[in-house]
Amino acid sequence: MRIYAIAVYxxxxxxxxxxxxxxxxxxxxxxxxxxxxxxxYGKALSxxxxxxxxxxxxxxxxxxxxxxxxxxxxxxxxxxxxxGRMRVLFDGLIFVSVMIPGIVIGxxxxxxxxxxxxxLNPILASIxxxxxxxxxxxxxxxxxxxxxxxxxxxLVIIMVRARIAGMDRALIEASMDLYATPWRTFxxxxxxxxxxxxxxxxxxxxxxxxxDFIISFFVAGPNTTLxxxxxxxxxxxxxxxxxxxxxxxxxxxxxxxxxxxxLMRERDKTK
Amino acid sequence: xxxxxxxxxxxxxxxxxxxxxxGDVLAVDNVSLxxxxxxxxxxxxxxxxxxxxxxxxxxxxxxxxxxxxYIAGQSVVGTPSHKRxxxxxxxxxxxxxxxxxxxxxxxxxxxxxxxPSKQEILKRVDETxxxxxxSGYGNRRVWELxxxxxxxxxxxRALINRPTCLLLDEPLAALDRKLRSEMQMELQxxxxxxxxxxxxxxxxxxxxxxxxxxxxxxxxxxxxxxxxPRDLYDDPKNRYVADFVxxxxxxxxxxxxxxxxxxxxxxxxxxxLLGAAPKxxxxxxxxxxxxIAVRPEMITIAAADQVNSNAGVSLPGKVINRIFLGExxxxxxxxxxxxxxxxxxxxxxxxxxxxxxxxxxxxxxxQPESALVLADT
Amino acid sequence: xxxxxxxxxxxxxxxxxxxxxxxxxMLVLPLIVILVFSFGERAPVGGYAGGFTLEHYANLxxxxxxxxxxLTYAPVGTLLSLLVAYPLAYYLAIKVNRRYKLILLVxxxxxxxxxxxxxxxxxxxxxxxxxxxxxxxWIGFEGVRLINTPGAVLMGIVxxxxxxxxxxxxxxxxKLNKSYLxxxxxxxxxxxxxxxxxxxxxxxxxxxxxxxxxxILLMGEFLIPAFLGGGKVFFIGNALVDLFLQSRxxxxxxxxxxxxxxxxxxxxxxxxxxxxxxxxxxxxxxLM
Numbered sequence: 030m031r032i033y034a035i036a037v038y039x040x041x042x043x044x045x046x047x048x049x050x051x052x053x054x055x056x057x058x059x060x061x062x063x064x065x066x067x068x069x070y071g072k073a074l075s076x077x078x079x080x081x082x083x084x085x086x087x088x089x090x091x092x093x094x095x096x097x098x099x100x101x102x103x104x105x106x107x108x109x110x111x112x113g114r115m116r117v118l119f120d121g122l123i124f125v126s127v128m129i130p131g132i133v134i135g136x137x138x139x140x141x142x143x144x145x146x147x148x149l150n151p152i153l154a155s156i157x158x159x160x161x162x163x164x165x166x167x168x169x170x171x172x173x174x175x176x177x178x179x180x181x182x183x184l185v186i187i188m189v190r191a192r193i194a195g196m197d198r199a200l201i202e203a204s205m206d207l208y209a210t211p212w213r214t215f216x217x218x219x220x221x222x223x224x225x226x227x228x229x230x231x232x233x234x235x236x237x238x239x240x241d242f243i244i245s246f247f248v249a250g251p252n253t254t255l256x257x258x259x260x261x262x263x264x265x266x267x268x269x270x271x272x273x274x275x276x277x278x279x280x281x282x283x284x285x286x287x288x289x290x291x292l293m294r295e296r297d298k299t300k
Numbered sequence: 301x302x303x304x305x306x307x308x309x310x311x312x313x314x315x316x317x318x319x320x321x322x323g324d325v326l327a328v329d330n331v332s333l334x335x336x337x338x339x340x341x342x343x344x345x346x347x348x349x350x351x352x353x354x355x356x357x358x359x360x361x362x363x364x365x366x367x368x369x370y371i372a373g374q375s376v377v378g379t380p381s382h383k384r385x386x387x388x389x390x391x392x393x394x395x396x397x398x399x400x401x402x403x404x405x406x407x408x409x410x411x412x413x414x415x416p417s418k419q420e421i422l423k424r425v426d427e428t429x430x431x432x433x434x435s436g437y438g439n440r441r442v443w444e445l446x447x448x449x450x451x452x453x454x455x456x457r458a459l460i461n462r463p464t465c466l467l468l469d470e471p472l473a474a475l476d477r478k479l480r481s482e483m484q485m486e487l488q489x490x491x492x493x494x495x496x497x498x499x500x501x502x503x504x505x506x507x508x509x510x511x512x513x514x515x516x517x518x519x520x521x522x523x524x525x526x527x528x529p530r531d532l533y534d535d536p537k538n539r540y541v542a543d544f545v546x547x548x549x550x551x552x553x554x555x556x557x558x559x560x561x562x563x564x565x566x567x568x569x570x571x572x573l574l575g576a577a578p579k580x581x582x583x584x585x586x587x588x589x590x591x592i593a594v595r596p597e598m599i600t601i602a603a604a605d606q607v608n609s610n611a612g613v614s615l616p617g618k619v620i621n622r623i624f625l626g627e628x629x630x631x632x633x634x635x636x637x638x639x640x641x642x643x644x645x646x647x648x649x650x651x652x653x654x655x656x657x658x659x660x661x662x663x664x665x666x667q668p669e670s671a672l673v674l675a676d677t
Numbered sequence: 678x679x680x681x682x683x684x685x686x687x688x689x690x691x692x693x694x695x696x697x698x699x700x701x702x703m704l705v706l707p708l709i710v711i712l713v714f715s716f717g718e719r720a721p722v723g724g725y726a727g728g729f730t731l732e733h734y735a736n737l738x739x740x741x742x743x744x745x746x747x748l749t750y751a752p753v754g755t756l757l758s759l760l761v762a763y764p765l766a767y768y769l770a771i772k773v774n775r776r777y778k779l780i781l782l783v784x785x786x787x788x789x790x791x792x793x794x795x796x797x798x799x800x801x802x803x804x805x806x807x808x809x810x811x812x813x814x815w816i817g818f819e820g821v822r823l824i825n826t827p828g829a830v831l832m833g834i835v836x837x838x839x840x841x842x843x844x845x846x847x848x849x850x851x852k853l854n855k856s857y858l859x860x861x862x863x864x865x866x867x868x869x870x871x872x873x874x875x876x877x878x879x880x881x882x883x884x885x886x887x888x889x890x891x892x893i894l895l896m897g898e899f900l901i902p903a904f905l906g907g908g909k910v911f912f913i914g915n916a917l918v919d920l921f922l923q924s925r926x927x928x929x930x931x932x933x934x935x936x937x938x939x940x941x942x943x944x945x946x947x948x949x950x951x952x953x954x955x956x957x958x959x960x961x962x963x964l965m
Contacts (some may be wrong), residue, residue, distance in 0.1 A: 034768045044799030100695045107692035120701045130897020132914045134932045137707030179703040205381040206388045208407035221398045240792045262665035275795035
């Protein structure tokens with residue numbers, strides 16, 4: 030059993046180790062190790078495309094995470110008191126949005142937005158005052174954020190809802206019984222109880238958005254996110270620069286994950 | 301001031317024709333009752349009898365479908381729970397897991413506006429901790445406490461607010477037997493000390509009998525009988541109450557004669573037995589189904605060959621089990637044609653001749669006055 | 678009382694509005710648009726022109742291989758992941774020393790939180806000509822081809838989605854009361870029987886959740902076949918990328934997308950109904 034476990038861990042980590050190892054490659058060829066150096070880190074960091082792609086991904090992922098946790102939490106709280114046909118409708122939409130493949134979301138969003146923009150842009154141009162440049166709607170940050178948020182928002186709803194369901198209903202009643210108004214009950218009792226789920230949802234949303242390739246690939250328009258950049262460099266031919274970027278992303282996520290874990294443990298000593 | 305309001309003044313809680321429906325389920329069915337100020341009142345019944353629903357109507361977690369609930373003479377229908385001057389001790393305590401003991405107890409005070417000063421809150425928390433014998437535990441996390449300690453924190457959290465009435469929802473159910481009887485004593489003492497009305501919900505008859513001034517026995521949303529523990533024990537209104545409060549032997553049959561001496565019941569076995577009719581119970585008529593109820597301690601037991609000629613009723617039987625309980629013994633007697641009968645026999649001071657072992661042929665007897673004739677419902 | 682419930686309803690509406698709008702504009706509208714497109718004509722330069730035709734649906738056979746590939750690799754990949762994941766989850770939940778449990782668990786989850794793109798890319802190295810094959814060459818197995826084979830794709834799948842499978846199974850095994858196992862053993866069941874009759878049935882909710890998550894993701898997979906399958910093993914996802922970005926046949930791509938969504942709705946609903954019936958707890962939403 031233990032040997033099996035070790036084998037699985039090797040299986041999980043050897044590839045990651047190889048990426049890290051080759052990121053220190055002194056040579057130019059990705060697949061041949063010729064001495065060690067950090068030159069590719071320097072190259073990656075000084076490459077403006079990499080920097081831009083990183084910033085783009087970061088901005089998008091942060092926005093997605095904030096939007097999803099806010100809207101997802103709000104919706105989860107509202108859904109818990111909603112009954113009847115609206116409830117069924119929302120449950121259905123949540124189910125579909127989680128289940129539908131990212132690639133279909135990407136395609137459908139692309140097609141729909143292009144159609145809507147093609148329809149709206151001439152109208153905008155015609156009603157815009159003469160002399161000034163009419164704004165032109167196009168794919169970009171907003172479309173990526175919107176498409177990512179569709180999925181991550183539903184994830185947050187599911188996570189927060191599970192936490193609400195697991196919460197002792199008597200806690201809310203106890204708070205009401207002890208003279209707290211519904212609003213005070215919410216932020217003194219409910220919020221601290223569901224907070225871990227919201228934080229987990231935030232992190233998951235961020236990671237999903239930051240790592241997503243396929244949706245962004247369709248709806249990012251002229252913008253390049255980090256995964257798109259990595260994908261196209263792999264397509265162009267592999268250089269150790271990709272390994273250096275990959276290693277930095279790995280280390281970055283690790284730090285983020287550990288910080289989050291630490292924060293959670295500090296705050297959530299409730300279980 | 302009208303006579304009406306003078307009467308209501310002495311009651312902390314009143315129900316007037318209260319009905320609560322959850323969809324098709326009738327949880328509380330046209331209940332009217334009053335709880336005297338400063339008394340210890342219990343709702344007793346099996347699960348689903350409407351006792352917890354009644355408590356939740358007082359707390360304000362649910363609103364009655366029909367009827368009025370009064371707290372200290374004021375109708376509270378429509379008042380949300382956070383505006384009601386009552387506090388509850390929850391079944392699983394519902395202590396806030398993200399707060400320490402101190403913050404849990406101070407919670408109610410902190411919701412008040414104007415909010416008491418920090419010193420005031422701290423002072424009252426300390427006083428209350430002392431009252432429930434938890435001084436020094438203020439900074440503990442609630443899950444570090446034992447069940448009994450959590451129970452006391454829950455009590456403190458409610459009592460610190462000096463409510464008109466304290467509601468207790470099966471507060472002792474989660475404790476072990478020894479702790480439970482300790483807490484029963486403690487609750488009673490506490491209630492006398494603070495002088496607040498306590499309303500307890502329980503399915504444990506022993507708990508209700510030992511602590512309460514008055515008990516309300518419920519079934520299917522309705523009150524079956526309301527009275528002091530003594531009333532309920534000595535004068536149960538029907539078979540349900542007698543069965544629920546204490547142990548009772550029942551002999552089923554039909555009423556065949558009612559006269560000044562009592563009620564005669566013809567048992568299914570053919571034997572006719574005389575018994576006393578309970579007070580104020582009109583539903584016994586000739587031919588109606590009824591049971592003769594005899595408390596185990598009212599029955600005397602003797603060797604088969606020593607039948608006491610004074611005994612009003614005596615039945616032969618065989619000892620099938622004996623449980624030694626220290627100061628008394630409990631016998632299970634198999635009678636001929638009348639099923640098994642439980643007999644509680646005090647320790648005989650004069651000697652050990654009265655002791656029987658399984659297999660002994662015995663005769664059991666009781667006086668007709670100590671047997672009650674009870675309707676089935 | 679009435680006023681309160683009115684303001685409550687307002688609050689509910691306000692809280693739900695953003696989400697509702699999002700669903701309307703980012704889910705319902707796009708799905709309607711591709712549904713309409715799937716019945717339209719292809720414009721001469723690519724893209725879409727109005728019209729009504731069923732030819733794209735009739736023509737689905739042209740991409741049959743993508744469908745059959747997806748519909749074989751997704752279940753097979755799911756099953757393989759399960760087979761690899763279950764023993765590990767069992768080891769972590771039941772066998773391992775408490776002290777190392779957390780760290781070992783974190784080690785399983787960490788890859789899940791890092792980019793699938795980069796992790797998959799690593800296998801291009803390992804399976805590529807200068808990786809494992811060259812070692813095999815050196816041992817004596819000459820000319821072994823690993824990359825761009827069905828095996829490479831399946832391995833990529835197991836590698837990529839293992840954490841997602843291990844975690845839910847671990848959670849359901851961890852929740853399992855150890856005294857059940859002791860009771861079973863006490864009642865004379867052998868370890869094997871205990872596993873088959875107690876452990877496995879009680880861990881089914883986790884298995885069901887894990888399988889569903891992996892299956893859903895595999896149905897829309899693009900990266901793994903693109904990197905490790907070369908042009909040989911391709912999924913619906915790869916066909917869609919090709920249709921939308923290379924040949925710009927939007928109506929046909931829309932028809933394929935709609936078909937994929939319908940297939941998934943049917944299989945996932947059936948699957949959920951099946952698992953719900955089999956185990957009382959069914960798919961555990963909290964595990965996501």
